[in-house]
Amino acid sequence: MSDSKIQRRQILKGALLSAAGVTILKSERSEAAEMVKLTESDPTAAALGYHTNAKTVDVKQFSTYKPTQSCSSCVQLQAGTGNDRGCNLFPGKLVNVNGWCKVWVLKPQ
Numbered sequence: 001m002s003d004s005k006i007q008r009r010q011i012l013k014g015a016l017l018s019a020a021g022v023t024i025l026k027s028e029r030s031e032a033a034e035m036v037k038l039t040e041s042d043p044t045a046a047a048l049g050y051h052t053n054a055k056t057v058d059v060k061q062f063s064t065y066k067p068t069q070s071c072s073s074c075v076q077l078q079a080g081t082g083n084d085r086g087c088n089l090f091p092g093k094l095v096n097v098n099g100w101c102k103v104w105v106l107k108p109q
């Protein structure tokens, strides 16, 4: 096989991999764009005592809450960047990384 055929194959292979990568990134972005912020008045959120800001949690009402707990350290928070991210308990919704709910579980270190 000639060198020019090998180079063309390598270029084509690289272009296909790049296109696949762009498609995956666009798919992830459109999923995030379709998600809406979870509100404290959402029925499931209210049932689980979700607060968008953990510092506002009433410790008398939620005795399991500790000041060191927030969504950012919870095992249910999905990977990502920014203050609003997916949570395994609230499909299609974004929780605030500074929030909290009563099923918080420490993410393994």
Ligand code: SF4
Residues within 6 Å of the ligand: 050, 070, 071, 072, 074, 075, 076, 077, 087, 088, 089, 095, 099, 100, 101, 102, 103, 104, 105
């Ligand atoms: S399960 Fe964890 S990440 Fe999800 S809202 Fe509750 S504390 Fe936040």
